[in-house]
Amino acid sequence: MNFDLAIDRNRTSCEKWDNRQAVFGNPDALPMWVADMDFAAPPAVIKALHERVEHGVFGYTFPPVSYKESIVDWMQTRHNWSIQPEWIQNCPGVVPALSLLVEAFTSPGDQVMIQTPVYPPFYQVVKEHGRELITNPLIQNEDGSYVMDFDHLEQNLSGGQVKMLILCSPHNPVGRVWTREELSRLAELCIRYDVLVVSDEIHSDLVFEPSKHVPYAALSEEAALNSIICTAPSKTFNIAGLNTANMIIPNEQHRSKFRKALKRYALGSITPLGAAATEAAYREGGEWLDTLLDYIRGNMELVHRYASEHLPEVKLSLPESTYLLWLDFRKLGMDSDELNRFLVHEAKLGLNKGSTFGDEGEGFMRMNVACTRATVQEALSRLHNALEAWRARK
Structure with a gap:
């Protein structure tokens, strides 16, 4: 290339x-x-799209078994994370998913925490649903890098009003790849105070050595059952316009609740081109x-x-x-x-x-x-x- x-x-x-x-x-x-x-x-994505276009029919489409298998294989190969196909729920995009998750898993007046400075839609999906936005600003070191402020984080979580934390991992815009130690400390606090973690991991494939992305749900079984992981091939392979994202939800009750939210807004389908591109990317794009x-x-x-x-x-x-x-x-x-x-x-x-x-x-x-x-x-x-x-x- x-x-x-x-x-x-x-x-x-x-x-x-x-x-x-x-x-x-x-x-x-x-x-x-x-x-x-x-x-x-x-090239593998473009080839797959050409082949799908040549078929000529672009009707209603569901994710084939091979689609989910490609995601399972990618997560195992690239991130050493073993997931089950049934954990995967497709969605048109990560931001629409964040909006649905805030609506489905919190109530008006609940507090939702984000760690700032952060991707602007994080603010919007909280405020536009009438939830109270709580910020936990990152601490900037003298060298310009950022770390989480765990003292301030626990101070806010201990009040019992924060119901969800939207994590940006890796972080946009500061570019941090959170270490296993940082994520484990975060998980311990969120589990202790019963705060659901929604982890936006859309940039997880775009990590430079020696850093290593750790999927939040791979930390422990407790962390997995208390989290929803947002992924997509869009940033990794430059196919954002195909509107394909995948939520990975180990907790069966959480999956059921999210699928009901998708059904409410008729958002559970996938496009034939999005499906073809995603599978080709994960199969052959490494x-x-x-x-x-x-x-x-x-x-x-x-x-x-x-x-x-x-x-x-x-x-x-x-x-x-x-x-x-x-x-x-x-x-x-x-x-x-x-x-x-x-x-x-x-x-x-x-x-x-x-x-x-x-x-x-x-x-x-x-x-x-x-x-x-x-x-x-x-x-x-x-x-x-x-x-x-x-x-x-x-």
Whole structure:
């Protein structure tokens, strides 16, 4: 796979590229925001889609036995996690699943905890269902890395009002891969205080060595029975547009409750193309993924090295997972809107505003480097020139 090959995504109704004027107010902004990749899906996926399209009939579809078996095999091979096919429930996406889970497993007025700064829909799925949002902000170390604040966590859980914790594992946007020790401590607290853990593990395949993703439900039988694991092939293989996700639910009662929620909204079906792509990805996409991770890591190291040498106003630590960089621009002394205007109109870059991830993201921006190295180099050049002009005005 040639990840240096630039694929023109313009005029394909692509949210990242075709929506630049609407999102940023500048059609010339280089888009490095929404979390999909500019790379083609694995050849095995494209081949499977061609074969399915050639059949010509795209009627109602259910997940075949082989579909679930491919997920079982992938989890065993990539994550050393043994799961049962009956634990798997498909859903159109992880975010719709989070919304359904909040509605099904909590009541209006219940408290739901998230660990901030975090993916913006975590806020929405709690607030829009009339639940009380409780935040447990992560602690940032001097080197820019983040850890969980267990003291604050237990203080909130011990009140007995928190009914669910939505875990981001690996964490978006800070890129942490939680260790077994961290997750075990979290599990001990959530089991003690009877808090259901919904673990969004959509980035679990995008982990860089020597870090190792530990599925939350693989910690222990108690943790498995007190958790729902959200997975999808979408980030891993760049097939988000096929709307296929899989909830892994070891607890039979939890499975039943989630399936009833899906039925209420008629969301339990799967598309024929989504099914074909997912199975092909999990069956034959491992080698492609390994090559992809090497390439993305190279992009990240390029940004880190360049910032260290040429961009003293920009700080970042290399993430352990995802293809997203969490850039610290606080040295510029700009508020969120000022920083966004500077980057969009002077650097001509379209990034995610850190403030949308929570108050802790003020002064930060999220950059997606799942793109060609030439695109990353162009972004760094634009940022360098804009910062030189900013320094000249100081």
